[in-house]
Amino acid sequence: MSEGYxxxxxxxxxxxxxxxxxxxxxxxxxxxxxxxxxxxxxxxxTEEVDNYPGLPGMNGFELGTKFREHADALGVAFAEDEVIxxxxxxxxxxxEGRENSYKTRTVIIATGAMxxxxxxxxxxxxxxxxxxxxxxxxxxxxxxxTTAVVGGGDVALExxxxxxxxxxxxYLIHRRxxxxxxxxxxxxxxxxxNVEVIWNTVVESIEGGEKVESLSLKQVKTGQTSRLEVDGxxxxxxxxxxxxxxxxxxxMENGYICAGEDGVTSVPGIFAAGDVRTKPLRQIITAAADxxxxxxxxxxYLNTAASPK
Numbered sequence: 001m002s003e004g005y006x007x008x009x010x011x012x013x014x015x016x017x018x019x020x021x022x023x024x025x026x027x028x029x030x031x032x033x034x035x036x037x038x039x040x041x042x043x044x045x046t047e048e049v050d051n052y053p054g055l056p057g058m059n060g061f062e063l064g065t066k067f068r069e070h071a072d073a074l075g076v077a078f079a080e081d082e083v084i085x086x087x088x089x090x091x092x093x094x095x096e097g098r099e100n101s102y103k104t105r106t107v108i109i110a111t112g113a114m115x116x117x118x119x120x121x122x123x124x125x126x127x128x129x130x131x132x133x134x135x136x137x138x139x140x141x142x143x144x145x146t147t148a149v150v151g152g153g154d155v156a157l158e159x160x161x162x163x164x165x166x167x168x169x170x171y172l173i174h175r176r177x178x179x180x181x182x183x184x185x186x187x188x189x190x191x192x193x194n195v196e197v198i199w200n201t202v203v204e205s206i207e208g209g210e211k212v213e214s215l216s217l218k219q220v221k222t223g224q225t226s227r228l229e230v231d232g233x234x235x236x237x238x239x240x241x242x243x244x245x246x247x248x249x250x251x252m253e254n255g256y257i258c259a260g261e262d263g264v265t266s267v268p269g270i271f272a273a274g275d276v277r278t279k280p281l282r283q284i285i286t287a288a289a290d291x292x293x294x295x296x297x298x299x300x301y302l303n304t305a306a307s308p309k
Contacts, residue, residue: 005031005104007298008095010083011242013041014284015274016110017067018291024074026299031104032071033097035082039071040064041112042275043284048128050140052284060128063284083111083245088267091305105305106269106298109246109257110291113275113282116238118150122206123235130212130232135159137283142232144168148215150203151236152176157185159236164192171228172197175220198228206233241276253278263294269305271297 009019012034023030038044043064050056052063071078081097086107095102115133117123123131132138135149139162147167149160152174158181160172172189177199179186189195198217204225205216215228241255251258251266256278263271273290275282 004092005029005102006302007031007106007108007295008033008093008102008104009108009110010086010095011041011110011112011274011276012036012039012068012078013110013112013274013287014043014064014067015112015287015291015294016041016108017071018288019108019110019273019295020071020076020291021074022292022295023298024071024076026295028295028299028302030077031102032076032078033081033083033095033102034078035080037080038064039068039078042114043067048141049137049284051137085245086249086270088249088270091269093269106271106301108263108271108273108291108294108298109243109250109265109276110273110287110294111242111245111276112287113239113241113256115235116240118203118235118237120203120205122208122212126206126208126212129210130208130230131206132232132234133236134283135162135234135236136281138232138234139163139166142167145231146229147171147232147234148173148228148230149234149236150174151238152179152181153236153238154181154185155239156236157181157189159234160189160195161185161192163234164195168194170195171230173201173203173215173217174199175202176200203233239275239282243276261290261293262297263290264297269298269301 006028007030009032043060049058081099085096087094143166146169148171150173163170207214257272259272259277271294273294274287
């Protein structure tokens with residue numbers, strides 16, 4: 001069992017690192033737990049970040065590194081460990097990791113979420129080079145170009161609508177003969193002249209050299225294959241919150257931890273920040289803001305809660 005902390009932050013993506021910076025400035029005795037070898041989260045695999053204020057065109061790996069360097073410069077304590085379980089004992093929380101156990105008065109869960117992948121050839125190799133999972137993040141790079149969106153739910157429809165304002169042509173590829181998204185979104189998509197829906201079709205591979213050049217498609221009813229030339233492909237087949245270790249601990253909705261802008265969860269002293277919480281927009285800037293808000297809430301809890309016995 002390690003020493004007791006005021007705060008343990010689980011995860012070191014933008015939300016976790018922002019929380020760590022604010023916690024250090026608040027002079028809280030805090031620790032950041034990260035299961036990966038490097039901090040930064042999903043931003044590390046982003047080729048270019050063009051929507052973080054003041055740093056246009058910043059390489060994602062470099063931005064994630066700068067977040068960690070800022071925390072290091074302030075003397076934030078880090079430990080490499082994977083959290084398996086958190087137990088609530090009122091004034092104290094017990095965190096069980098694969099390497100150690102941690103005792104703390106408050107916890108910020110900032111484990112993030114991961115985009116569901118197609119699992120096809122070329123997807124990993126061309127990630128950040130035309131393969132994207134976030135239209136609002138990367139759409140501007142494909143202005144006046146041809147793109148494809150894969151999926152049929154609300155996010156896919158919203159991505160197609162968003163891209164239609166930027167791109168010359170947008171293909172919406174769906175494996176079924178009807179979309180799953182909200183009817184109002186479907187109506188908007190069908191009304192767009194530069195959006196074409198390709199029904200009953202799946203992507204078999206993503207092709208290209210240094211960037212995406214085309215998609216290999218298969219018609220699921222006939223088995224017929226074809227090639228579609230595109231400059232980029234946006235995969236919108238779902239997002240999975242990394243919250244499995246906290247099931248049964250806090251209230252969740254579709255795997256996301258229920259928490260508002262203040263990060264407050266259903267359990268006093270436990271807060272959620274970043275992509276793992278229920279929220280309408282998942283971006284680097286909103287994750288960082290979540291981290292700051294969660295620390296302010298944790299401070300408020302520490303100042304008002306009775307001292308643990």
